[in-house]
Amino acid sequence: MSQPTLTPSQPPLLGSPQEGQRGVRTLPPPPSASKTPGWRPTAPSRASRTVSRRSKRSGRVTIVTTDAPRRIHCESFLEAKVAYVLLARPDIVDVTEQPPPVPYQDEAGRTRTHFFDFRVTRSDGTRVAIAVKPAKVVRRRKLRELLHRIAAAMPPSYADAVLLVTEEDLSLALVHNAMLIHSVRRGRCADHDARVAALVRTLNGRVTVGTLVEVLGLAGDGFRAVVRAIADGTLTVRGRGRIAYDSWVAPASLAAADGEAT
Numbered sequence: 001m002s003q004p005t006l007t008p009s010q011p012p013l014l015g016s017p018q019e020g021q022r023g024v025r026t027l028p029p030p031p032s033a034s035k036t037p038g039w040r041p042t043a044p045s046r047a048s049r050t051v052s053r054r055s056k057r058s059g060r061v062t063i064v065t066t067d068a069p070r071r072i073h074c075e076s077f078l079e080a081k082v083a084y085v086l087l088a089r090p091d092i093v094d095v096t097e098q099p100p101p102v103p104y105q106d107e108a109g110r111t112r113t114h115f116f117d118f119r120v121t122r123s124d125g126t127r128v129a130i131a132v133k134p135a136k137v138v139r140r141r142k143l144r145e146l147l148h149r150i151a152a153a154m155p156p157s158y159a160d161a162v163l164l165v166t167e168e169d170l171s172l173a174l175v176h177n178a179m180l181i182h183s184v185r186r187g188r189c190a191d192h193d194a195r196v197a198a199l200v201r202t203l204n205g206r207v208t209v210g211t212l213v214e215v216l217g218l219a220g221d222g223f224r225a226v227v228r229a230i231a232d233g234t235l236t237v238r239g240r241g242r243i244a245y246d247s248w249v250a251p252a253s254l255a256a257a258d259g260e261a262t
Helices: 077-088 135-140 143-153 172-185 190-200 209-216 219-231 252-258
Strands: 061-064 071-074 092-097 102-105 111-114 118-122 127-132 161-165 235-238 248-251
Touching: 061 077, 071 077, 071 092, 077 092, 077 118, 077 127, 077 172, 102 143, 135 143, 143 161, 172 219, 190 209, 190 219, 209 219, 209 248, 219 235, 248 252
Parallel strands: 127 161
Antiparallel strands: 061 071, 092 118, 102 111, 118 127, 235 248
């Protein structure tokens, strides 16, 4: 399988000082689903093991998915970047971090286990086990050879393929666009999305994102709606740079018809 390619202000957290306790503030009570219909509790992580909270060499990141809010715990900033890219891909319908371990035998015949960083399910039903490591670690530990051994021992029911991802597979534009897509999917507006879809149906060629935003008359909300149309596959970006107001886009149907690379 080839390597993956893809094309906020802080709210107040503290309440008023308690009477008699100058300078001491208390957290507000948790929201009630009955009083705040737009709020949904976040489902827990599906990881099969607990992610270590401490590390001297890497960060810890928790991502909340958008459509069905669920926590995804990442053990490094590199893993978080990969998670954003996976979540942004229209051909991936499920992302699970730290799936159950795979048993295998090392060169000495001893039974060991390996935890993949992610296991994803694609829209065609195939599943891919993904290992994420810095390129220098891959070379130093001969990780490609190890993954070949693990893949040979992996039962077909676990995954259909194994993929190794390093920072060399992630361009700055790729990660930027994935994080942008994740951001605009939060607070989705059905009316704005419908207006973009109607506008796209009138197009017979390519146009800039900025032109679409101007026609929509929604300012920043229009930009967010256009990016959602890109993420959902209604629009296709021409080129591989960062999605911006000067990016050229076209209806996906036209891009498929003329075979132009995106």
